Amino acid sequence: MQIQRTNIPAKILIYLVLLIMLLFTLIPILFMVTSSMMTSRQILRMPFSWIPEGINWINFTKAIRGLDNNYVFLRNILNSLIVSSSVAITTVLLASLTGYGLAKFNFRGRNTVFMMIMGTMMIPFETIMIPLYMVVTMLHIQNTYVGLILPFLVSAFGIFQMRQYLTTFPTEFLDAARVDGMGEFGIYAKIVLPNCKPVIATLSILSFRGQWDNLLWPLLVSQSAKMKTIPQYISAFAEEKATDEGAMMAAALIASLPMFILFMSLTKYFIGGSSVYESRKG
Amino acid sequence: MRTRKYRGIERKQARWGFLFVLPAMLFFSLFNFYPILNAFYTSFFNRKVLSRAKPAFVGLDNYARLFDISRAANPLSFYNSLKATITFTLGTFIPLLILSLILAVFISNLSSNRAKKFLQISYYAPAVLSSVVAASIWMIIFDPRGLANQWLNVLMRTPGVDRKWLVDPMMEQMSTMIIYFWKYIGYFVILFITGLASIPPTLYEAATIDGANKSQTFWRITLPLLKPTVVLVSVMSMLQCLKTFSTQYMLYTNGAPRAPINVITFNIYITGIQEQYLSRASAMSVVLFIIMMLLTLLQFKTTKSENVDY
Numbered sequence: 001m002q003i004q005r006t007n008i009p010a011k012i013l014i015y016l017v018l019l020i021m022l023l024f025t026l027i028p029i030l031f032m033v034t035s036s037m038m039t040s041r042q043i044l045r046m047p048f049s050w051i052p053e054g055i056n057w058i059n060f061t062k063a064i065r066g067l068d069n070n071y072v073f074l075r076n077i078l079n080s081l082i083v084s085s086s087v088a089i090t091t092v093l094l095a096s097l098t099g100y101g102l103a104k105f106n107f108r109g110r111n112t113v114f115m116m117i118m119g120t121m122m123i124p125f126e127t128i129m130i131p132l133y134m135v136v137t138m139l140h141i142q143n144t145y146v147g148l149i150l151p152f153l154v155s156a157f158g159i160f161q162m163r164q165y166l167t168t169f170p171t172e173f174l175d176a177a178r179v180d181g182m183g184e185f186g187i188y189a190k191i192v193l194p195n196c197k198p199v200i201a202t203l204s205i206l207s208f209r210g211q212w213d214n215l216l217w218p219l220l221v222s223q224s225a226k227m228k229t230i231p232q233y234i235s236a237f238a239e240e241k242a243t244d245e246g247a248m249m250a251a252a253l254i255a256s257l258p259m260f261i262l263f264m265s266l267t268k269y270f271i272g273g274s275s276v277y278e279s280r281k282g
Numbered sequence: 283m284r285t286r287k288y289r290g291i292e293r294k295q296a297r298w299g300f301l302f303v304l305p306a307m308l309f310f311s312l313f314n315f316y317p318i319l320n321a322f323y324t325s326f327f328n329r330k331v332l333s334r335a336k337p338a339f340v341g342l343d344n345y346a347r348l349f350d351i352s353r354a355a356n357p358l359s360f361y362n363s364l365k366a367t368i369t370f371t372l373g374t375f376i377p378l379l380i381l382s383l384i385l386a387v388f389i390s391n392l393s394s395n396r397a398k399k400f401l402q403i404s405y406y407a408p409a410v411l412s413s414v415v416a417a418s419i420w421m422i423i424f425d426p427r428g429l430a431n432q433w434l435n436v437l438m439r440t441p442g443v444d445r446k447w448l449v450d451p452m453m454e455q456m457s458t459m460i461i462y463f464w465k466y467i468g469y470f471v472i473l474f475i476t477g478l479a480s481i482p483p484t485l486y487e488a489a490t491i492d493g494a495n496k497s498q499t500f501w502r503i504t505l506p507l508l509k510p511t512v513v514l515v516s517v518m519s520m521l522q523c524l525k526t527f528s529t530q531y532m533l534y535t536n537g538a539p540r541a542p543i544n545v546i547t548f549n550i551y552i553t554g555i556q557e558q559y560l561s562r563a564s565a566m567s568v569v570l571f572i573i574m575m576l577l578t579l580l581q582f583k584t585t586k587s588e589n590v591d592y
Contacts, residue, residue: 007496014388018401021385025405025468031429032419044427098306105299106292113303120314122578126525126547127571128317130554130563131324135317137331151313154306184298213412215528216547220555231414231528238418239535245422252415263410270410271402271472 036249043245063251076233084211087152088204094154099162120156133220143227165199230255325565331558344565357541363549371523373459386474405468413528420461451542477511517581
């Protein structure tokens with residue numbers, strides 16, 4: 001129970017600030033939704049009217065049909081889904097395996113290994129993209145999923161999170177399983193992994209999102225239209241159709257839907273306290 | 283006998299532990315340590331992508347070129363990249379830090395839990411959109427006939443003025459800051475709300491009993507105890523701003539002038555990938571790496587000494 005002298009003007013000021021900020025964050029999103037249904041002329045009309053005059057479906061067909069009527073957008077959406085989910089899966093598997101190794105086993109050099117992994121957090125992706133680009137050209141894996149996924153297989157932050165979580169995991173369970181004759185890898189797969197669900201949820205969302213939003217690396221790796229990802233498609237589409245604002249917003253809306261659905265259904269993992277650090281890579 | 287057997291088990295276990303961390307170690311060696319060493323190495327040569335000639339060792343020439351004072355007049359020089367990056371970083375992270383702290387304090391003091399949750403979700407919503415989507419929405423808002431001009435002219439009673447959001451160098455920098463700020467404000471608000479929630483309510487109760495008012499409790503209790511979060515958020519947002527790329531890329535490919543928004547990452551991309559000067563781009567990468575490493579070390583140092591026990 002807090003006892004406070006209620007200060008009416010201060011309260012009004014607080015509500016006003018919160019309201020202005022609310023409008024600032026939501027209006028552009030609302031703008032994207034309504035203008036995806038408008039013609040370009042309506043979008044840039046002065047003064048702007050928020051209610052579309054009927055739904056202008058042609059925007060959505062234009063967005064999906066793509067630049068050369070080759071429906072490459074659908075393929076690009078698929079690419080983004082494949083890359084983002086692969087990265088999420090490998091990150092979860094490798095981070096949990098490594099985190100488990102670091103948390104529950106005593107081996108020589110364990111602390112060195114841990115410090116080295118943490119040290120990679122200081123190497124931002126932007127500073128190593130040129131050498132990575134050279135590696136990718138050398139291996140001839142441009143325009144492949146492997147090339148898109150390879151630099152993001154696991155993140156130091158993911159390992160850190162898993163290790164922190166597993167340090168508190170009761171060792172007695174593991175020993176009991178050992179006495180029962182379970183193999184070490186079996187213990188990881190059947191006991192450790194199923195018990196990491198909350199971290200797995202946060203970590204997979206974080207990694208999925210990182211790749212869904214990644215523009216820089218696909219720009220270096222994917223040159224062919226078929227192997228591009230959504231951010232590349234949106235930027236190319238905007239460049240090409242700069243005067244067709246309606247189609248641009250329709251493409252943007254379609255590209256945002258999967259993340260919005262994920263956000264609405266799993267809000268607590270997005271906004272949970274555990275997402276203290278954004279994934280450092282990507 | 284028994285101890286030896288026990289040791290045997292321990293050693294076997296140790297082997298498993300090593301085996302478990304091995305894949306990650308291989309990954310980080312190949313995709314983090316090797317590339318950063320390679321960036322240092324390449325920066326001392328004059329490597330270009332398509333040239334058949336063997337790259338020659340040029341020592342510090344690439345760095346000398348980056349910091350050559352006579353090139354500073356060139357609007358696309360590295361000097362101006364540094365300037366653009368610093369302008370963007372300061373202009374974005376300071377408002378982000380201050381406003382997210384204020385908003386978090388305001389939200390935390392609301393009595394209705396539903397209002398709290400609603401505001402958090404709404405503020406966070408832009409962060410769900412990808413950077414390119416954010417930039418393309420704002421590009422239409424910043425159109426000469428767009429909402430930004432219309433509303434600002436109504437507010438300031440200046441009908442028909444075009445603020446040249448994406449044309450004028452200063453305004454263009456400001457536009458990138460607004461887009462970035464819009465996308466990340468909710469994320470930092472939530473970090474601060476989490477930090478505020480970890481301050482024990484008994485402290486506030488004690489302060490209220492002692493007769494402290496709201497502003498006193500904020501300056502004397504909330505802010506000092508929140509210092510670790512403030513340090514964390516400021517360094518994190520600073521590091522993030524230093525790496526900004528997508529917004530600048532989107533504006534540039536849609537016809538906005540390059541020089542004012544030619545931030546370091548964007549310059550690396552253009553120099554290394556489009557113009558194919560790999561060594562020059564590597565030298566820029568090394569400079570960026572050193573800047574960011576210094577900031578991270580600063581963060582570790584400050585957070586370590588600032589841990590508070592209740």
